[in-house]
Amino acid sequence: MNKNGTFIVEGGHRLSGEITPQGAxxxxxxxxxxxxxxxxxxxxxxxxxxxxxxxxxxxxxxxxxxxxxxxxxxxxxxxxxxxxxxxxxxxxxxxxxxxxxxxxxxxxxxxxxxxxxxxxxxxxxxxxxxxxxxxxxxxxxxxxxxxxxxxxxxxxxxxxxxxxxxxxxxxxxxxxxxxxxxxxxxxxxxxxxxxxxxxxxxxxxxxxxxxxxxxxxxxxxxxxxxxxxxxxxxxxxMLPDMIEVGSFIGLAAITQSDITIKDVRLDKLGVIPRTFEKLGIELEYLGDDIRIPPQDNYEVQNFLDGGILTIYDAPWPGFTPDLMSIALVTAIQARGSVLFHQKMFESRLFFVDKLIDMGAQIILCDPHRATVIGLDRRTPLRGIRMTSPDIRAGVSLLIAALSAEGTSRIDNIYQIDRGYQNIDTRLRALGAQITRED
CATH class of the missing domain: 3.65.10.10 (Enolpyruvate transferase domain)
Known part of the structure; x- marks a missing residue:
């Protein structure tokens, strides 16, 4: 596959349907x-x-x-x-x-x-x-x-x-x-x-x-x-890929979509569902499936003492670092603010400059911390041209593009293909407007 491939993404469409995560x-x-x-x-x-x-x-x-x-x-x-x-x-x-x-x-x-x-x-x-x-x-x-x-x-x-x-x-x-x-x-x-x-x-x-x-x-x-x-x-x-499960939860929330994720092995997801629920996302558990219904707004839960919510990565059974960028993108349209502390890798937050160019309100504090001030859907993100730096950031940019107003181009999609199987085809089945160009 051409490493210089590009996704052309027309954002602003609500998705619906069922999707099954790939093997881990x-x-x-x-x-x-x-x-x-x-x-x-x-x-x-x-x-x-x-x-x-x-x-x-x-x-x-x-x-x-x-x-x-x-x-x-x-x-x-x-x-x-x-x-x-x-x-x-x-x-x-x-x-x-x-x-x-x-x-x-x-x-x-x-x-x-x-x-x-x-x-x-x-x-x-x-x-x-x-x-x-x-x-x-x-x-x-x-x-x-x-x-x-x-x-x-x-x-x-x-x-x-x-x-x-x-x-x-x-x-x-x-x-x-x-x-x-x-x-x-x-x-x-x-x-x-x-x-x-x-x-x-x-x-x-x-x-x-x-x-x-x-x-x-x-x-x-x-x-x-x-x-x-x-x-x-x-x-x-092999287990279903819990990173895909988290990615689909974030995608459904930010695009106000109605998506059911099938056969997720809920017993193996740890704190992943709970972490997205802290962002205010409603999850319905249907046996071993998770449905994310469309929400007009999702409100960040502060700590009990009123302090700003902090989401940080940690070795299992903590929150996996592979979902930090997904959770960060999801928080862009939340109501409230969230501090993301990426402890385990020092370069994983640098992709937020693309999100800022799209209209997100994010303060990159240092290589490990970023504060997201949720837009609460007052203004949509806008489509831009960007490049996928790694697997997880690439899918995060794709999720942002699907929620944005207008058209986005994501280059270097080889990085996304490394970890996500036919992601464009599978999301098109839910109603996403994605075209692949080599």
């Missing part, structure tokens, strides 16, 4: 990496057909695994014969640099073959995202590594991983996933303290257990792992 992008990258832990077949269903997932599947196929895309949302992977020399090829280095999820291929390769290498990964430009947590965790389990600064490549090797006590220095989702995948085949017991406990990690741990691993403490920040000698195949169904 962040879970998919972990689950697909874990298929390399066994030579037996692993079947993954509810897989999103998006750029980042397809890139990782291409890397896995390049390593020599049999990858059978049985349909658009299902894949069978048999990683019986792996070509470790492929990780040193120019093709692998180029492709792995383009997706941060490639870092989670290290542990499976180390476990099965005793060596692995990884180019310094890319991904979203949302601030510094350290690899220290991954490297120190693997080192504690018995892996040696060195960094080739000229080629920007990390090389790992081990004579055999051994269980140990690991206190994670930061609550990293991908770091915990990497260490967990290393620990399941390490000799002896591993204790992982200060582990991330997102639903994605819970899904990964449950999948590994179904493959024969012995993991206790799933859902908590203290994981105990008894190493086993081998893992077998399994079938795994």
């Amino acid at each position: 992008k962040n879970e998919a990258l972990q689950i697909l990496s874990a298929t390399l832990l066994t030579e037996e077949t692993v079947v993954v269903t509810n897989l999103p057909d998006i750029e980042d997932v397809n890139k990782l599947l291409s890397l896995i196929r390049g390593l020599g695994a049999e990858v059978d895309r049985t349909d658009r949302h299902s894949v069978r992977i048999t990683a019986k014969n792996i070509d470790l020399d492929y990780v040193l090829s120019a093709e692998y280095v180029r492709d792995a640099q383009r997706i941060r999820g490639s870092v989670m291929l290290i542990a499976p390769l180390l476990n099965r073959y005793g060596r692995a290498s990884l180019p310094k990964p890319g991904g979203d430009k949302i601030g510094r995202r350290r690899l220290d947590t991954h490297l120190l965790g693997l080192q504690a389990l018995g892996a040696d590594f060195n960094y080739d600064s000229e080629r920007n490549i990390y090389a790992f090797e081990t004579d055999g991983l051994k269980g140990t006590f690991i206190h994670m220095e930061e609550i990293s989702v991908t770091g915990t996933a990497n260490v967990l995948m290393a620990a399941v085949l390490a000799e002896g017991e591993t204790t992982i303290y200060n582990a991330a406990c997102e639903p994605y990690l819970q899904q990964l741990a449950q999948m590994l257990n179904s493959m024969g691993a012995k993991i206790e403490g799933i859902g908590s920040n203290l994981l105990k792992v008894q190493g086993v000698t081998r893992l077998g195949g399994c079938e795994h169904r």
Whole structure:
């Protein structure tokens, strides 16, 4: 797909209908990496057909695994014969640099073959995202590594991983996933303290257990792992993408639409629905569906002492950083003011300059904090030309454009396609006026 693609968005239309969230992008990258832990077949269903997932599947196929895309949302992977020399090829280095999820291929390769290498990964430009947590965790389990600064490549090797006590220095989702995948085949017991406990990690741990691993403490920040000698195949169904669920809630509210989000796995959404309700958004829970009815106004709930509402991101079970930009855009047409404190990444709020150009009342206090003074629908946003800087900001700009008066152009929509499957087609089915240009 052309990376310079553009969305032409005619705003101001109310949407209506039902939409089903795709499989979870962040879970998919972990689950697909874990298929390399066994030579037996692993079947993954509810897989999103998006750029980042397809890139990782291409890397896995390049390593020599049999990858059978049985349909658009299902894949069978048999990683019986792996070509470790492929990780040193120019093709692998180029492709792995383009997706941060490639870092989670290290542990499976180390476990099965005793060596692995990884180019310094890319991904979203949302601030510094350290690899220290991954490297120190693997080192504690018995892996040696060195960094080739000229080629920007990390090389790992081990004579055999051994269980140990690991206190994670930061609550990293991908770091915990990497260490967990290393620990399941390490000799002896591993204790992982200060582990991330997102639903994605819970899904990964449950999948590994179904493959024969012995993991206790799933859902908590203290994981105990008894190493086993081998893992077998399994079938795994991924959760619906909770970031899409939050995105559709925000879209419905700001465009005064009547949207029902189907099959959301409400039990796995944590504080996400409650956070949008604090913005005054009415949600109706219909079994495992969420309906957002059209509202003339939605009023921000202040704190009990009258203080201004603050929404901040935090590791699970806190509010996910991936929905901060969505919630911020939603607040633009609320009644009242909200302070958004993006604690975990220092560059994720810089996209608000586009929103200000559209007519939003936002004060960017510093790289981590922005105050939104709600317009209360007194004036609509106006369509402008803008560029998508990353996945989540890109969809936030799309939501703003759909609520705006006039036409907007959003360039670099490749960033949106990385995380949202056919978002233009799916929103057109609800009545959105979106055209894709290459």
